[in-house]
Amino acid sequence: MSWGGSVRTASGGPFRHKVQAFVLCMVLLVSTASATLGLALLAASSGPFDRAFAAQHGAEVALSANPARVTAAELAATSHVAGVTAAAGPFAEATVQTQFGGQPFGQLTLAGRAAPGGPVDDLVLTSGHWPDGPGQVVLDDNISGPGPGIGSLNLGSSTLTVTGVTGKPSLTVVGFANSITSSADGWVTPGEMTALRAPGTAPALQMLYRFTAAGSDAQIRADVAAVARTLPAGSVAGASSWLAAQAQAEGNGAIMEPFVVAFALIGLAMAVLIVGNVVSGAVIAGYQRIGVLKSIGLTPAQVVVVYLSRVGWPALAGCLLGAVAGNVLAAPVLHQSAGAYGVGSQQVPLWASVAAPLGMLALTVLAALGPAIRAGRLSAVEAIAAGRAPRAGRGYA
Template sequence: MSALSRVVRSGVARRRVQTVVIGLATTMAVTSSVLGGSLLVASTAPFDDAFAEQRGAHLSAVFDAGKATPEQLSVPVDGVTASAGPFPVTTITPSDNGPGRNGAGGQAPGGQAPLTVAGRTDPGGGPVDAVTLTEGEWADEPGELVVSADGPHAHSPTGSAVGRRITLTDGSTLTVVGLARSVSRTADGWVPPSWVTAPESYQVLYRFTAAESVDAGREAVVAAVPADAMTGSQSWLVLKKAADRSVAVFVPFLVAFGVLGLVMSLLVVGNVVAGAVGAGTRRIGILKALGSTPAQVVRAYMAQALIPAAVGTAIGAVAGNLLAIPVLAETEDVYGAVKLTVAPWVNVVVVVGALALVSVTAWVSALRAGRLRTVDAIAVGRTPRPGRGRWAARLTARLPVPRPVGLGLARPFARPARAAAMTAAVLFGATAVTFAVGLASSLNQIQIARDHDAADVTIGVSDPGPQPGSRPGGRPAAAPDPAAVSDVIAAQAGTRAHYRTSRTQVTVTGVAGTTAVVSFTGDATWDGYQLVSGRWFTQPGEAVAPTPFLAATGTEVGDTVTLDDGGKTVTVRIVGDVFEMSNDGMVVLTDAATLTAGNDAKGATHHIAVQPGTDVNTYIDSLNAALAPLGATARPGRSGQASDTIILINSLTATLTLMLVAVAAMGVLNAVVLDTRDRIRDLGVHKALGMTPRQTIAMVIASVVVIGVVGGAVGVPAGVALHGAVLPAMGESAGIGLPASAHAVHSLPELVLLGIGGLLIAIVGASLPATWAARTSTATALRTE
């Protein structure tokens, strides 16, 4: 073993705290980098990967069973490379009066939400739309059902819906035997074809030669089948657009946390190595006196950083991969992907990059060791520059605080560089916590604004409205008369406010595709609709629309747009930008009188607020009794079901924040350990003069109070500024405008508490060194060189 190797091994073994801190800091950095990198890779094209693996359908078409036979739908079509079907399709409606309603076999959230089910013998789908089973088994026998893992019926009150019995309105039952996912969103569920004895329609799935030319392919399909047979269709481009918009939210968030973690880890590693050089000045002088060259000294101190960094990198890579497993599993649900794994090249890039950055950081710090003159290093040792910090000691001596506390408060000014490094670590920790708390609060406000579900009771509401990629086809059940239902609601005791909405599809001049128009009867301003800008409509002819619609039409608040409703054109003035995410943002909200055909349209939904003190369950029972002759059923509102995307971002925020706080605390711990070792003889003198262990702990803790206060005071505004930069970027990436409530989430008391959090980080980091200093005996401290 060479002399240099022995120096390195001795340094690593002797400075255990330094070794552990470098290892843990690197572990945290690599873990978060692997996790963040994996999610960034997963965010690049999750839908495209899943679509390719499942052989997704470029066009999902539904045909009226009364106008086309399976033979007529199986004819070759120009431009079609593969097709699957025709599959028999029917719509089923669960009943509220089935067995196990409130138990393990209870109904899924969504109550009587109808399901469009397709008859398939196996999940393979042939050359198109290979449905992936995520749980359970495929439905092989009549009476068995596989439901979509992305739908409201995939869960029961006890968790998974597998094993749950669904009672239908005709008294028959279906047993859920599995959950499955179709990247093409072709159905809400699948049953054996023999179960669909009288199909309402047939579904055929197509893949085209030119995947982007869906409109041309659809025209070719229409020309090849009987006239007016096609009743609905869905393009894969709509699904792709919605998926990409959802994924884009993650990129600014991951970049922000990635930069924070990288900078903090480099800061901690650099400070640890720099502290090791400062604390080992005398040792460096001895090494040079024994013949070590400056280059050898630099390599020795670089190696002392690289050895624990290499171990930390290995542990971090393993931890990152393990942590990525459940996170990517959640991401699969959010993205609708088939299988997401950590890309091997992500591990390689992170490992090589981490070691390279540690090497550069350690080299910069160790270079100072190589430049030290032998005589100066031996003579000075670890003694601080004479006179440094005396003014602070004199000032704190006059403060009305115990003397040990005063000595601690003055200590940072004796080592300003080290104090600055600790302050930077606390600052980044406070920034991370402030940013995380603000982001979580903003996402909560976005969830509230998205749901706008302040209604206590709803009628006819099974989901927030047509969603991007919602499956076409199916024949809805007959709906009750909306005006009659409104009259019953108004006459019901305990009703405080109510309104109803109906939807219709229109075209907009200059915009391809259709736009949903939501017509309102009654005042809906109490139900949680939030505006990005402008105001709510107050009269016919006015409307509000979300940012995606304004972007697609090239309009702003104050402009007019023309809506074409089956040949009838209506011009509306946009008076507000509303936060509304249904129908991929292509939606207009207006008064029912604006579109004369929309006021009494079938399929209306009703939203009800009850009087304060009214029991909602009793109100619903009474209202349902009055609604029974009309065939309508009221249900509790306020689902409160959080978005999977928001849950995932909150989970990642908590995980990454804890990592950053841990790194910040370790940076403080290492610096306090070095400072305590530098002052070991002073501690011995203090103890000899009567300083008790509690006073010693108070002195060491007090030495980081100023650092914690300053770091928190600067870190909190930095976190607020980071939140103010990242949140709009997340909204722009998703193509949506965010309401004011999502931005204004920081209150003064909360900011004060977050500032105190910076102080807590510093105190936590200093607690162990303070305990160690208190336990050191007086004789040992006085004998230490």
């Protein structure tokens, strides 16, 4: 038979064997989706803090300044100090005592920011919206323990009361955001800070920095000292380092990582085993038809082409659909993973969306290739006989 005839025979295979084609497509869909999810989890568990710190332009130093000793303009000018590569602020900052539901909720450090984005400490809004009016607050989503939710979703359980200031102002929680270095416990509009300061006091000032060298405690101390030298004496009230946040995140991640990696690897292994068994079984089950094809003149190479095409087309469809399904399934899982690791967000990397379907399709071809080559080498009589009865022997292999 000519190559054109073998191609026509191959292309007609899926349509003549609809059930087998559907099963192959569904198996590859599920396996590819599992592989995509597994690869996404492996990527999510690989240095989640460092990846989020880079993506969110985390603050290497969060400096608090005494407004009685330094002005906002003087603090803003420190962005030009040698060694500073990026800076954000100054932001008004206040530490307040709060209540929720009539019970103490704890001490919160609130900062006044007009927007979540910026060159340093680019906040990721995980739910709700940014404050756009008075009496609104966005909380850091790493605050532990039971507390308020978003106002529109919690029917009255979304209000914090600030105690210790005139009028005990109320703040409605309108969203949650992630600061990779927890630069504050919550954020309000800049105009709201006036109502949050104690009588006769001015809110502190916060400045966020990134430096050319900030990889050790010694370098951090040198960076802070360089900034402090350009300010009036006593201006720096305190400074926090990103290294403390990194150590805490890595400690939390070390507990979860073995379970995440194990789940991802099990999913990948099951996908490989299922595809290998189903595809090779589908080819072996067609040995009788292979005998018929050889009896009408197909060469061994044409038999291989026929059966690779017969499993290849439904497998390709399943792989493509599986990649899409894997991304959909991974979204809520990665959302939970991001919360557990304390990072803003995690997505399926592009390489995982490409590698999973390509890998599953390659596995399909390899799983079908061996049985198809063996079938192509059989004579017509042997192939028909192999399709009707099992080969003699114990069958261990």
